[in-house]
Amino acid sequence: MATLIKDTHNLFQTLQSGGFSDKQTEALKAVFDSVDLSELATKDDIKDLRIEIYKITTAQTLIIIGAMVALAQV
Numbered sequence: 001m002a003t004l005i006k007d008t009h010n011l012f013q014t015l016q017s018g019g020f021s022d023k024q025t026e027a028l029k030a031v032f033d034s035v036d037l038s039e040l041a042t043k044d045d046i047k048d049l050r051i052e053i054y055k056i057t058t059a060q061t062l063i064i065i066g067a068m069v070a071l072a073q074v
Contacts, residue, residue: 004032 005011008029015025041049 004035004037005029 011029011032012025015028016022020028
């Protein structure tokens with residue numbers, strides 16, 4: 001499972017230098033560790049989705065133009 005925090009040692013140092021206690025730091029780390037990123041879309045996922053949307057809208061546009069041409073000939 002992908003996590004938000006790659007370097008927990010750095011997290012601890014940063015939080016403690018900012019005034020967090022050990023208990024607060026552990027609690028915050030637990031929250032970050034519980035976040036599930038497996039359903040998060042990647043840049044490639046979004047790129048693929050954009051391509052699919054483009055294909056669908058292009059097909060719809062061609063259908064509408066075809067219908068308009070057919071109606072204009074009547």
